[in-house]
Amino acid sequence: MVECFFWAVGVYFEPQYSQARVMLAKCIAMISVIDDTYDSYGTLDELIIFTEAVDRWDISEVDRLPNYMKPIYTSLLDLFNEYEIKIELEQDRFNGVHYVKEAMKEIVKSYYIEAEMVS
Template sequence: MATQAKIEQDHFRPSANFPSSVWCCSFALICDVGDHHESDVFNKFKDNDGGFKKAITNDVKSLLGLYEASFLCVHGEDILDEALAFTKQYLETLAEQHGKTKIHQYISFYEKEESRNETLLKFAKLDYNRIQLLYRQELAILSRWSRDLNVTHKYPYTRDRIMEAYVWALGSICEPQFGASRLMIAKYVQVETVLNDTYDAYGTLDELYRFTAAFERCNVDGIDD
């Protein structure tokens, strides 16, 4: 009897029946930026040496327009990267003079102040929107990665929580320049979720003993290498 019970225990497979993700890949993939042309529009802002005209720095409206246009930047379009770097340094100098951090954090309050600086307010809103676009683009990258990983098909017992993983990473590191870290954290959390659910919601005791042994061998081999 004891032997039979041990066999049944080793081969018992739990079933957690996790609810499916409320998000779908299409939700995040809509964040992709479509194809567009640079149709030489931005070259009019450049001088004969290939740099942006210094005179633009005296025209705040042109600076804001060029900064907003840089939102369309995708990989490989150097002129928009240059436009972002060029305009942002001057706009941030203006913002620093008026307390950028306070204005960015309290845009809705600042725009109600009678003494508000309309140019600075517009820059704050544009910068906020640009950061949101960055986050959406990162989410699109993760969505494609998760779709290629095909978790729901290969491991139907596990939770597909890439959206939640990204929000968790974003809550830990929100600074725009640390996008690579956010992507790495979100991917790690999703992979860890698969492993966790394999242990808690799918694997039999016998399978988990074998899986753990194989995993430990991989770690040892990695260290030796």
């Protein structure tokens, strides 16, 4: 987590961006967990299910996942729900969570393509 936070400090170093630093550090940590899952733990069959679940972005997809992937998927959805709530409470700010979700979907698809190539 410390490494993730230092990455975020490199992007948002001004004091007024403390919330953005925390949010980015959590995103980087989640990306790291997902990357490790694709690189080291998941089989191609499991990874395609996970990739499809992320693309649908629906909590009902959790039932299709292997047990070890369920906490990763629910944590991902919970993290972005938390972001949406925080930003909605601050009504004067632009809500770009949708765009970050789309970027996360693209990252996951890219990890699957990489896993296919390596196999």
